[in-house]
Amino acid sequence: MMETINSVATSLSARVEQDAPFPLDVAFTARSGEVLALVGPSGSGKTTTLRMIAGLATPKAGRIALGDTVWFDAQAALNIRPELRRIGYVFQDYALFPHLNVLDGVRLAMRHVPYGDQIAAGMDILKRVGIERLAQRRPRELSGGERQRVGIARALARDPVLLLLDEPFSAVDRPTREQLKREVSDLTASLSIPTLLVTHDIDEAVALAQRMVVIDNGRTIADAVPSELRRHPPTPRIAEIIGTHARQS
Known part of the structure; x- marks a missing residue:
């Protein structure tokens, strides 16, 4: 297992809203040492939410804070630059x-x-x-x-004080994906910081995350333990989303 990385253990709280180019109203918290998966259909706002947290896109309204450190507050006209947020961001397309x-x-x-x-x-x-x-x-x-x-x-x-993973396994073949999942699982277990994982694969969320937020049409519609949400989806729409993504995996 990878050695533990020493970072201040602090929770993330995020609420982000926008009207255009598509409506977005997402809110959640991620505790220190926790992996939180963001799951939903393509175009639902998962990556946009990640970019807003990283400071690469600006919400129209909301608040983003890590513990007592506020990165964005629309009411206070506060928007900390991305390079000052100390976020580790793993992009889907590598961005090397x-x-x-x-x-x-x-x-x-x-x-x-x-x-x-x-x-x-x-x-x-x-x-x-x-x-x-x-x-x-x-x-x-x-x-x-x-x-x-x-x-x-x-x-x-x-x-980093926060790790963002945007579809980190989507561009590799299945054997490599399985190996990377094991390595990322070891890595996140060694961290004392929140990790956000964007994925279309419910199996990845179950394997890697302690909690899962389901986003649909730009709105948070569920927040629960992944395995419990898969076994007992509270609404037909959530069952449809989870079932669709399980079949795609």
Whole structure:
């Protein structure tokens, strides 16, 4: 198992609203050390919600806070810049820099580390996710699974207080997906920070998350333990969403 990453244990609370380009009214909390899965149909607002929490998109209304630290408050006209939120973000499409090798790409996320210490610290992060041998390779020389591990390493390199995973397994084949799921499960178990997982796969939510929020047409319609929600969906619509995504997996 990966070594524990020391971070301040603090819960996330988020309420985000917008009218356009599509209506969004989502609210939830994620406790320290907890994996919270966001599940719903395509276009329901899952990734948009993640981007708002990261500061890459701005809600029209709402409030986002990690413990006592407020990142966004529409009423107070407060909107902290993304680079000041200390969030680790793993993108669905990797979002790696093609001209940088793996180590240098990870070092870009280590501005909080003194320059002279970044190589050693970067290698420690690569070792933590099992890709230290890839330090000098560029993205075009990596497999899909290796690219996603680089994305995870870069997210951890920020020493994050919150980890965001946006469909982290969707771009890899099934054997790689199963291996990555085991590795991410070990990783999140070692963290004392909240993790948000966007997924279309109910089985992933059951395997990795302690709680699951279902989003439909931009609204939160359920918040429960994934296995319980799958066994006892409270409404026909939730049963339809969960059943659809279970068949897609």
